[in-house]
Amino acid sequence: MKKLTAPAFQELDIFDACADEMDNGARTIFTASRLDIQAAAYAFSAQSGTQAWCHLPRARHGHREDIIAGGLSKGDLMDLYDKGVIGSKGRPRDIHDQILVAAQGQCPYCAGIGTARTLDHYLPKAKFPALSVHPHNLVPACRDCNTDAGAGFPAAPELQPIHPYLDKDCFFLERWVYAEVIRCEPVAIRFFANPPGHWPAVDQQRARQHFADCGLKDRFSSQVAGEISPLILQRKSSLAVFSSAQFKAHLHVVAADHHLLLNGWKRTMYLALYENDWFCSADFNGNWLAS
Known part of the structure; x- marks a missing residue:
């Protein structure tokens, strides 16, 4: 509905910034899993070329214990956003805020009716946890659009919502x-x-x-x-x-x-x-x- 310029941050900038703020034990596990997160980012980029994000592999409903990337579970990757980004007082939260401010307060999903006060996971982190902190998966949104999107994502290409950064002109x-x-x-x-x-x-x-x-x-x-x-x-x-x-x-x-x-x-x-x-x-x- 409203085109936004994709964030200028690299695919793993938020992931790396979160890891930098962890204690040594957690940082070791996240760093060792970095190549698997990178592979998920590459897959996301490949499907973005044809707007076929619905074909990306999904995590099972629930099952936070499922291993998703390297040694990281679904729960680890979901918490990475909730705790590592939202709960951060450093660079992860700074990147989050820069992405949010870039929308100038207008929600792109509803053409600016709602005020963008939060970041929506275009691909929900519960289904696509390896992309929970990918900058191009974080879209400024109003609460109505963010809530209406829910934790699901359609399995058919023709039902996918419009992506404000990556979709067709x-x-x-x-x-x-x-x-x-x-x-x-x-x-x-x-x-x-x-x-x-x-x-x-x-x-x-x-x-x-x-x-x-x-x-x-x-x-x-x-x-x-x-x-x-x-x-x-x-x-x-x-x-x-x-x-x-x-x-x-x-x-x-x-x-x-x-x-x-x-x-x-x-x-x-x-x-x-x-x-x-x-x-x-x-x-x-x-x-x-x-x-």
Whole structure:
């Protein structure tokens, strides 16, 4: 939904920084397992080339005692993030905070509706523990998107959520979120996913699935009232001198604003208003629903 620049940190920077803060015994075990963590990072990179992360090997549900990489168990690697990164007062936490701040507070999964206050494991650490501190697996997210993602990850390519760092440009540069104006009191907007027909079927389904999984139909709609009510008030007052064509042009200014996300709620809403002849011609005085 919103493209983010991938963190500039190397694959094992956080892993190594965590190891540096451990006591000698734990550091020895983690250092001895480093090549296996590196192999998992290589596999992640390989699948990122085709956006096929769902094909990576998964850990069993539960079973924290299962050995995942070298001498490290699933529990060790999950705790590496919770204790070694979140609980750190040194470089691991500093890297975490740099990744979080880079989103400038906007959650990329929901196109900035939510405030990014946490890092989401795109591939959940419970399923992919060897990637628990891989910088490209840590994505700034709002609590709603992070919570909705849960601890699972789809097994089919067409159900994978959009990756803000590593996914295809089409998800960010082509329009696939649309809206329609509902002629009622108050005016409502219905948002929906409609990916371009020239996209591969797997990408079309991924877009629809991401839209559904993040609850964007309702979350986008919840933003409308605070924007459209003042707009209608302006149309009835300071913009009342505008002809329908002039009001349409006024709406187009926002609809064409490249500073707004192409598939974000605000630009999508203004595009729908601009394209709706009834909304452009209504003066919103008297019996405007029948006009």
